[in-house]
Amino acid sequence: MASNSVCQIPESRIIQLARIISESVAKIDEALSEQGLEPLSFDDGAPAGYLPSEVSGGVRDAVIDATAELHDLLLEPLHLIKAYSGSNNSVCMQAIARYGIASMVPPGDQMMSFADIGKRTGLGEQMAARLLRHAMTMRVFREPEPGLVAHTKASRLLASPEMTAWMRIGTEEMWPAATKMLDALEKWPGSQEPNETAYSLSQNSMQSIYETIGSNPEKSARFAWAMAVWATRPDYSPSHVINGYDWAALGNQNSHNHLIKVVDVGGARGHVAAALAQRFPNLDVLVQDMEMVVAGAAAALPEQHLVRAGRVRFEAHDLFAAQTTSSAVGADVFFFRWILHNWADKHCVATLRAQIPALKPGARILVMDTCMPEPGVDYYLGEKGEDVVKTRAIPLWMERDLRSEDLNMGAIFNSRERTLREWKALFTEADPAFVLGAVTKPEGSALTVMEVMWLPSSN
Incomplete structure (x- = not known):
């Protein structure tokens, strides 16, 4: 007797991708319509801001990855390679x-x-x-x-001065350095020095990028303008510093003294420090950076009431110098926001060890920095506990951007972006008394918050 069952043909990948795109785009369009927002457009008059949070996460990621995969599937291999190597x-x-x-x-x-x-x-x-x-x-x-x-x-x-500066840095500083990266690796194999880089070769100099910028007022001004672009990005907003860590709880843990001393190491002109002090009245923040960076910063800070109250202060400090000043010794938190990724492992270790003279038992090193995905897996969302960390699959478009940034850090600084395991190894190398605790990636943030406890008794 013949069977009436019909053998189902597996759905092809391009049909799967088309369905993902169709369903996800419908959700995005619905969300924009419900909020009364204009349809997406390339037009000059269209809003230049970021998508609302309802669609800026998983739904948008699904569309971007699916459209990219469909595009790549439809290209011949030679065209695919050419598309990704457009010099x-x-x-x-x-x-x-x-x-x-x-x-x-x-x-x-x-x-x-x-x-x-x-x-x-x-x-x-x-x-x-x-x-x-x-x-x-x-x-x-x-x-x-x-x-x-x-x-x-x-x-x-691109018409804004900040974006013009950002694009000039990218095309006239970063791009030439990228073309010299392999030459630098061959010339200085295994080097971790900031002046033995592709950037140094591209400038025909033995100076690091810091020395080059510091000795050239025009480049220094351009870099300052370019860095202002990052401050406008929601994923690098100071709000993630405020909301991504339980600063208020620090006062509860310090019952004898409700005033919490925070040292913002490499805190530039104090905009993050001011945001913290404004939000949490139990915090006093000392901003440390190079002398040329902090000069005049207190007078220029808009939140002058915080300066007058002594709740935001500034101090010239060398990142690698031992923390021995009375203003830093005994602080509760030493905060490094997007600082350590600029440096190779040996220099990060030196920086962490430089904090030890100022650390009291239970003090925290708070590192807010890029946390790379483990190969083929995820990026970290965070949870209490040393090794138990929730994860979520990273979109391919985001991983591609991170991998590109990682190579950029190598070409410019001889540094790298790190996975959580690599961060943990770095802290342990600096001193076994640095114990990694809570790890959190705030919603919408590009940076991960890593809490490192100074527990010398655990040796």
């Missing part, structure tokens, strides 16, 4: 930044001709058109009429 992509971006083209083009629906851009930049009409038409394939600028240039949302963003 010329930065040329047009470099031209836009170097000549300030984004600020030349008027906003809105107004337009500017290739001829005018070529004349003002000195590039000439033909080259201006070639460069900008390449940028247009990446949604930067558009050509609404032949020979005329108008803004997209992305090109309009």
